[in-house]
Amino acid sequence: MGRSPCCDENGLKKGPWTQEEDDKLIDHIQKHGHGSWRALPKQAGLNRCGKSCRLRWTNYLRPDIKRGNFTEEEEQTIINLHSLLGNKWSSIAGNLPGRTDNEIKNYWNTHLRKKLLQMGIDPVTHRPRTDHLNVLAALPQLIAAANFNSLLNLNQNVQLDATTLAKAQLLHTMIQVLSTNNNTTNPSFSSSTMQNSNTNLFGQASYLENQNLFGQSQNFSHILEDENLMVKTQIIDNPLDSFSSPIQPGFQDDHNSLPLLVPASPEESKETQRMIKNKDIVDYHHHDASNPSSSNSTFTQDHHHPWCDTIDDGASDSFWKEIIE
DNA sequence: AAAACGCTCAACCGCTCTTTG
DNA sequence: GCAAAGAGCGGTTGAGCGTTT
Numbered sequence: 231m232g233r234s235p236c237c238d239e240n241g242l243k244k245g246p247w248t249q250e251e252d253d254k255l256i257d258h259i260q261k262h263g264h265g266s267w268r269a270l271p272k273q274a275g276l277n278r279c280g281k282s283c284r285l286r287w288t289n290y291l292r293p294d295i296k297r298g299n300f301t302e303e304e305e306q307t308i309i310n311l312h313s314l315l316g317n318k319w320s321s322i323a324g325n326l327p328g329r330t331d332n333e334i335k336n337y338w339n340t341h342l343r344k345k346l347l348q349m350g351i352d353p354v355t356h357r358p359r360t361d362h363l364n365v366l367a368a369l370p371q372l373i374a375a376a377n378f379n380s381l382l383n384l385n386q387n388v389q390l391d392a393t394t395l396a397k398a399q400l401l402h403t404m405i406q407v408l409s410t411n412n413n414t415t416n417p418s419f420s421s422s423t424m425q426n427s428n429t430n431l432f433g434q435a436s437y438l439e440n441q442n443l444f445g446q447s448q449n450f451s452h453i454l455e456d457e458n459l460m461v462k463t464q465i466i467d468n469p470l471d472s473f474s475s476p477i478q479p480g481f482q483d484d485h486n487s488l489p490l491l492v493p494a495s496p497e498e499s500k501e502t503q504r505m506i507k508n509k510d511i512v513d514y515h516h517h518d519a520s521n522p523s524s525s526n527s528t529f530t531q532d533h534h535h536p537w538c539d540t541i542d543d544g545a546s547d548s549f550w551k552e553i554i555e
Numbered sequence: 556a557a558a559a560c561g562c563t564c565a566a567c568c569g570c571t572c573t574t575t576g
Numbered sequence: 577g578c579a580a581a582g583a584g585c586g587g588t589t590g591a592g593c594g595t596t597t
Contacts, residue, residue, distance in 0.1 A: 244567070246591080268582065284583075285566065320585060335586075336564050 243277045247286055251276060255283055256291055289332045296328025300337055308334060308342060313356040 247255075258274035264287065265273075267280035276283060289295075300308075304326055311322045319331035319338075326334065338353075346353040 246565075266582075280582085281568095281584095282566080288584095289565075317586065331585075332565075340563055 241277070242271075242279050242282075244282070247290075251278070252286070252291060255287060259287060259291075289330045294328055295330065300329075300341075304329070305342065308338060309346070309356075312338065312342075312353075 243251075254274050254276055258270065262273070264270055264284070267284045270276075270280055270283050271278050274283070278286075307326060308322060311318075311325060315321050317335075319335045323329055323331040323334050343353040346356075350358055352358070
């Protein structure tokens with residue numbers, strides 16, 4: 231089905247709504263409800279197309295519209311939901327009472343997107359930007375993530391997995407750096423670059439905190455169910471795993487990559503949904519299970535990765551001392 | 556003072572999805 | 577199963593306003 235013909239009709243007014251038009255629309259909807267939007271303009275005495283009336287009502291005139299600045303909590307919710315759902319503005323709006331999809335979309339494009347960019351986070355993937363960061367940029371994040379262990383009072387398995395993952399990623403990062411940048415003249419190790427890294431890193435660390443990733447009280451399970459993202463539901467139920475999304479330093483393209491915990495980008499979410507629809511989610515979960523470096527395998531408590539064995543023994547603080555030294 | 560520039564957000568466009576006959 | 581109508585969605589536009597030069 232193509233475009234609705236109502237907007238093609240000539241002679242219908244476009245552009246900003248006048249107070250008189252608003253009053254007519256409000257009055258009519260209050261008395262009769264909106265019924266058929268197409269029929270409404272005529273009944274209400276408006277020289278507008280039904281679509282325009284619907285938009286005006288849903289985005290501006292509806293009595294339950296909440297106007298004014300977004301709160302911190304709302305911002306967090308938008309960012310979190312956007313990392314899960316992508317540009318599904320209506321789905322995001324559904325979880326912010328009184329806010330419209332249009333308003334959220336505008337707020338994202340004008341404020342939140344820039345905010346994330348300034349923090350060194352790619353607003354599309356919700357991962358650290360790799361275009362201007364060297365590989366060491368991820369280290370303090372990983373350390374910070376692992377150190378959250380002490381802040382958590384969650385079940386032991388969860389702690390172990392998250393800490394293990396962070397350590398594994400750090401270890402992997404170090405190995406990568408050492409193997410690919412062992413030339414000390416490499417700009418990646420120049421003092422100036424390190425300084426730049428620190429600047430960006432702090433921004434990224436604060437992103438982690440802002441995301442409430444480790445104390446996330448918001449439960450998005452219902453949204454994910456709505457979106458048929460059952461795999462992610464499992465992940466989100468374990469708030470620790472959430473950190474995998476924003477801090478994945480983009481190593482998954484590498485043949486040595488550690489497994490991703492969840493599809494971190496909207497594109498990957500789509501792929502997950504596609505797999506669910508195609509009933510091959512089991513394959514997704516166990517994708518190339520024999521190969522721990524498989525970039526598509528999900529990391530859950532049910533799966534044991536051989537590479538974990540190499541670092542499980544390093545759960546003590548001495549592990550970090552050794553690494554950092 | 557005014558031109559240029561940048562930002563915000565209401566509104567529109569064109570597409571897809573859902574419902575109906 | 578098909579086509580048409582209706583509704584909804586995400587992307588884009590442009591007027592209005594504030595700030596900078």
